[in-house]
Amino acid sequence: APKTVLITxxxxxxxxxxxxxxxxxxxxRFRGERGGGTPPLFPGETPRGAEPPLPPVIATMRNVGRSGALAAAAGPALGRTLEIKQLDVCDEGSIRACLDSIPGxxxxxxxxxxxxxxAGPLECQSLAAMQSLMDTNFFGLVRLVKEVLPDMKRRRGGHIVVISSIMGLQGIVFNDVYAASKFAVEGFCESLVVQALRFNVAISLVEPGPVMTEFEAKVYEEAKRADYSRTDPETADIFTNLYLRNSKDVFASLGQTPEDIAEHTLRVIEAARPPFRHQTNAAYTPMAALKHADPSGALMTDAFYKLVFKYDAVLRLSLRAIRLLRWKAQKVKEGARLLGFK
Ligand code: NAD
Structure with missing residues (x-):
């Protein structure tokens, strides 16, 4: 049966x-119909007759005034298979009001x-900013689950899909607080999943590596505004020169698109037996496995130290080579498309 999906x-x-x-x-699989006949959503699709209403995809956002990009991308789906609703994950009242507005x-x-x-040196970040991040990334999830899980348990069915991060499994230099928030998310879900299973409710963590979204730009913007006089010059230099430059290279070489992550998430949603964890970028799997290969943590810390401070030139060269290969693969794809190959 078609599913009602709520996304934050x-x-x-x-x-x-x-x-x-x-x-x-x-x-x-996720179509909503507002009752009555509907015109085709895709070219060549037969218009459907009058049918009982089906639940839609509920796309939520903190500020519905910022729905322009979603509305434009959704096109004719808006108002038929897609509904936009207000939901601030930091506000229990707003989560409750959103859920109460959904039939049943x-x-x-x-x-x-x-x-x-x-991202940045710890000394340059205020405790208030760190708490606010935790409030969104961790307590935001907790608030949602507290509100949704009891209904799912009562119905003995449901699926909670969490966009975590590869940084929920492995910390990365200068991402101390962000990684901690995703570790919290992972620990929360890992503890909850067994109880949820008893009620036929699945929990899945989607763990992307770098994704090319506003997220990256926002982190760089913050980095530009940071007051580096609050840390020592060496740390400031490592962050502003080494880290930021490498991070941009990593995003350009290994970054996925939000559409890639949407496809991965769709696979998780539609799985007959949803996985508890799903990494979207195979390039990060060996990195995340290091700590399991050596429980003392020495292998992991040594590998990361060398990667950041000793072999950063090799890292940059490898990233450049990957970028070139990706660019070439893209050109081959475009050429094939022009020649009529699928
Ligand atoms: P994004 O900045 O484009 O999207 C994040 C969205 O969350 C924004 O639309 C923002 O308005 C919204 N948001 C922030 N606070 C909110 C609140 N209180 N209530 C409701 N909405 C709020 O970035 P994205 O990359 O699409 O990030 C989505 C998720 O993916 C995040 O959980 C992020 O941690 C995770 N992730 C991102 C990356 C990456 O490299 N971009 C990698 C791994 C995981």
Missing amino acids: GCSSGIGLALAVRLARDKQR RHVDVLVSNAGVGM
Whole structure:
């Protein structure tokens, strides 16, 4: 049966791409119908007759005034298979009001996607900013689950999909607080999943590596505004020169698109037996496995130290080579498309 999916943080990035992907699903697995006949969503599709209403994809965002990009990308799906609703993950009242506005509060799949980033030397970040990040990335999920899980348990069915991060498994230099928030998310879900299973409710963590969204730009903007006089010159130099430069190279070489992550998330949602964890970028799997190969942590710390401080030139060269290969593969794809190959 078609599923009602509620997604948070849909004004941009992964949330937006996922909402559009599901609402325009050609197999109509997430279609909502407002009753009566509907004109075709895709060219060549037969118009459907009068049918009972089906639940839609509910794309939520903190500020519905920022729905322009989603509305434009959704096109004819808006108002038919996609509904936009207000939801601030930091406000219990707003979560409750959103759920109460859904018939029977029926949500089959909750996608907890809203999140914020933070990178830089610890001394340059205020405790208030760190607490606010935790409030969104961790307590935002907790608030949603507290509100949605009891209904799912009562119905003995449902799926909670959490957009975590590869940084929920492995910390990365200068991402101390962000990684901690995603570790918290992972620990929370890992503890909850067994109880949820008892009630036939699945929990899945989607763990992307770098994704090219506003997220990255926002982190760089913050980095520009930071007061580096609050740390020592060596740390400031490592962050502003080494880290930021390498981070940009990493995003350009290994970064996925939000549409890629939407496809991965769709696979998790539609799985007959949803996985508890799903990494979207195979390039990061060995990195995340290091700590399991050596429980003392020495292998992991040594590998990362060398990567950051000893072999950063090799890292940059490898990233450049990957970027070149990706660019070439893209050109081959475009050429093949022009020649009529699929
Ligand atoms: P993004 O900045 O484009 O999207 C995040 C969305 O969350 C924004 O639309 C923002 O408005 C929303 N949001 C922030 N606070 C909110 C609140 N209180 N209530 C409701 N919405 C709120 O970035 P993105 O890359 O699409 O990020 C989506 C998720 O993916 C985040 O959880 C992020 O941690 C995770 N992630 C991102 C990357 C990456 O490199 N971009 C990598 C791994 C995981």
